[in-house]
Amino acid sequence: MNSFIQVQNAEMVFSTRKGRFHALREIDLDVAKGEFVTLIGHSGCGKSTLLNLIAGLLLPTSGVLLCDNREIAAPGPERAVVFQNHSLLPWLTCFENVHLAVERVFGAKESRTALKQRTDAALELVGMAHASAKRPHEISGGMKQRVGIARALAMEPKVLLMDEPFGALDALTRAHLQDELLKIVARTHSTVVMVTHDVDEAVLLSDRIVMMTNGPAATIGEILSVELPRPRHRVELAEDSRYVHYRKEVLDFLYTRHGHVESQAA
Amino acid sequence: MVSAVFHTPLQASMDAKADAAANLKAAKAAVAEPLKPVPPPRPGFDWNGLLLKVLPPLIGVALLIGIWALLTMKSETFPTPLATFDAAVKLFADPFYSKGPNDQGIGWNILFSLERVAVGFGMAAVVGIPMGFMIGRFEVLNRMVSPLISLLRPVSPLAWLPIGLLVFKAANPAAIWTIFICSIWPMIINTAVGVQRVPADYLNVAKVLNLSEWKVITKILFPAVLPYMLTGVRLSVGTAWLVIVAAEMLTGGVGIGFWVWDEWNNLNVKHILIAIVVIGVVGLLLEALLISIAKRFSYDEHH
Numbered sequence: 001m002n003s004f005i006q007v008q009n010a011e012m013v014f015s016t017r018k019g020r021f022h023a024l025r026e027i028d029l030d031v032a033k034g035e036f037v038t039l040i041g042h043s044g045c046g047k048s049t050l051l052n053l054i055a056g057l058l059l060p061t062s063g064v065l066l067c068d069n070r071e072i073a074a075p076g077p078e079r080a081v082v083f084q085n086h087s088l089l090p091w092l093t094c095f096e097n098v099h100l101a102v103e104r105v106f107g108a109k110e111s112r113t114a115l116k117q118r119t120d121a122a123l124e125l126v127g128m129a130h131a132s133a134k135r136p137h138e139i140s141g142g143m144k145q146r147v148g149i150a151r152a153l154a155m156e157p158k159v160l161l162m163d164e165p166f167g168a169l170d171a172l173t174r175a176h177l178q179d180e181l182l183k184i185v186a187r188t189h190s191t192v193v194m195v196t197h198d199v200d201e202a203v204l205l206s207d208r209i210v211m212m213t214n215g216p217a218a219t220i221g222e223i224l225s226v227e228l229p230r231p232r233h234r235v236e237l238a239e240d241s242r243y244v245h246y247r248k249e250v251l252d253f254l255y256t257r258h259g260h261v262e263s264q265a266a
Numbered sequence: 267m268v269s270a271v272f273h274t275p276l277q278a279s280m281d282a283k284a285d286a287a288a289n290l291k292a293a294k295a296a297v298a299e300p301l302k303p304v305p306p307p308r309p310g311f312d313w314n315g316l317l318l319k320v321l322p323p324l325i326g327v328a329l330l331i332g333i334w335a336l337l338t339m340k341s342e343t344f345p346t347p348l349a350t351f352d353a354a355v356k357l358f359a360d361p362f363y364s365k366g367p368n369d370q371g372i373g374w375n376i377l378f379s380l381e382r383v384a385v386g387f388g389m390a391a392v393v394g395i396p397m398g399f400m401i402g403r404f405e406v407l408n409r410m411v412s413p414l415i416s417l418l419r420p421v422s423p424l425a426w427l428p429i430g431l432l433v434f435k436a437a438n439p440a441a442i443w444t445i446f447i448c449s450i451w452p453m454i455i456n457t458a459v460g461v462q463r464v465p466a467d468y469l470n471v472a473k474v475l476n477l478s479e480w481k482v483i484t485k486i487l488f489p490a491v492l493p494y495m496l497t498g499v500r501l502s503v504g505t506a507w508l509v510i511v512a513a514e515m516l517t518g519g520v521g522i523g524f525w526v527w528d529e530w531n532n533l534n535v536k537h538i539l540i541a542i543v544v545i546g547v548v549g550l551l552l553e554a555l556l557i558s559i560a561k562r563f564s565y566d567e568h569h
Contacts, residue, residue, distance in 0.1 A: 055474065056473075057470060057473060057474070074473075074476075075470075075473040075474045075476065076474075076476050077474070077475055077476055079474075080474065081470070081474045083467060083470065083471070085467060087467040087468065087470065087471050089468060089471070089485065089486065089489070091489040091490075092485070100475065100477075100481075100485060101475050104475050104476060104477060104481070155475075
């Protein structure tokens with residue numbers, strides 16, 4: 001397999017005030033180029049930690065992470081992150097927020113007009129061209145998240161890392177943005193690793209669903225390949241027997257085999 | 267009314283009630299009707315709102331002056347409001363006269379004080395704000411300096427004056443030194459707190475984008491810290507204005523603080539009262555100025 005991101009036997013131990021906390025153990029994962037992988041699990045299972053490891057925001061206690069055969073030692077623009085709470089800078093306009101990223105990645109090689117075009121194109125891609133002069137507090141949560149995605153895509157990253165990007169949105173906005181994301185990914189052939197706790201979202205978007213066991217010392221429990229043809233339409237899929245089957249598989253893993261997380265955590 | 271003949275009293279009373287209710291409804295409708303169509307935004311001035319805003323403070327001031335007038339009615343030593351007002355009119359008729367170093371108009375005195383404040387406070391900002399940034403950014407420095415700040419901050423401004431006199435051997439630099447040392451703390455502390463409170467998300471963005479240190483400072487740290495910094499500046503200016511009056515009383519020269527002391531020596535209580543009001547007004551204006559600056563630079567953050 002042409003694996004693009006490789007996680008080899010990664011362990012993550014946090015040293016907290018209360019002592020050592022073993023978050024992740026024996027994580028092995030390969031993500032192919034152009035693949036859409038979601039990480040799903042109950043809260044506290046370390047899925048965000050795994051994403052942060054791939055982003056380079058955290059370094060593993062042991063084990064190796066590779067991106068395009070190079071060790072991940074620090075964050076970098078080739079692994080763009082879409083944060084859960086959009087993380088747009090409130091004192092910059094949408095345009096400036098995206099431009100900051102564009103300038104960093106392409107500033108050395110390209111002219112000012114080219115940078116501006118890239119920024120405009122990225123905002124166009126997520127349907128936010130009309131709001132480019134607005135500041136984040138002037139637009140809705142869904143729009144902020146779109147701009148966050150535009151900022152990430154504008155860097156033309158090798159991998160798009162998304163940490164529950166739609167978690168804070170209402171159901172309708174979320175569905176809409178999922179559809180948009182499907183279209184964008186189909187167009188850009190991006191490699192995506194996305195953290196979610198939404199089963200439908202995982203099945204709808206993913207090529208593979210990585211299901212994680214409960215923490216502490218969480219690991220990958222199972223990986224489910226979703227072999228649904230693309231483009232996918234949520235309404236048609238709702239009655240598709242394969243979709244229902246995949247959905248049940250994930251639910252079964254999360255609630256039958258690895259349920260009652262609260263009682264374990266407490 | 268023929269039908270009324272057949273009504274039993276009970277029915278009649280019920281009818282009457284119904285009638286009344288209907289009337290009431292009609293009345294309500296009549297009242298509500300002119301309101302119902304949403305009135306177009308009236309360009310007319312909101313006199314009521316202005317009155318409510320302006321009236322209470324005016325009453326407060328009037329009350330204070332009234333009490334003052336009552337208390338000084340039979341006093342020989344303490345001037346009445348009217349006498350003070352007359353003196354103020356004379357004083358402000360020519361605020362910028364100059365008859366030698368010890369007899370200058372009140373305008374000059376205020377300007378000289380403001381100049382000292384500006385110099386002392388300006389130097390404090392130049393030193394304090396970068397220092398706050400450093401303290402906020404580097405934990406070791408924070409631990410090193412925090413106890414010193416806690417120790418020195420509560421020291422009375424005037425305790426610093428002898429040090430200034432000793433080092434600079436002149437009154438004016440000593441006064442400026444006192445302003446400097448007293449107004450530096452709020453700026454250091456607020457800037458440092460601002461730096462420490464920059465949301466981790468923004469710094470993560472900086473890391474993922476791999477921004478240069480310069481971009482991190484100009485695009486993320488500085489705008490994020492600015493509101494905190496301006497709070498520090500505002501507090502500092504307040505302190506500086508507070509301190510200058512006391513410092514000038516001791517050091518002399520031209521300045522509002524010295525002027526108060528001079529008038530005390532002349533036993534001109536009216537002028538002292540005027541000076542108190544003037545000091546208050548100037549302090550208020552400084553504060554208002556800085557609040558307006560702070561408003562301009564603060565960003566709205568609603569998630």
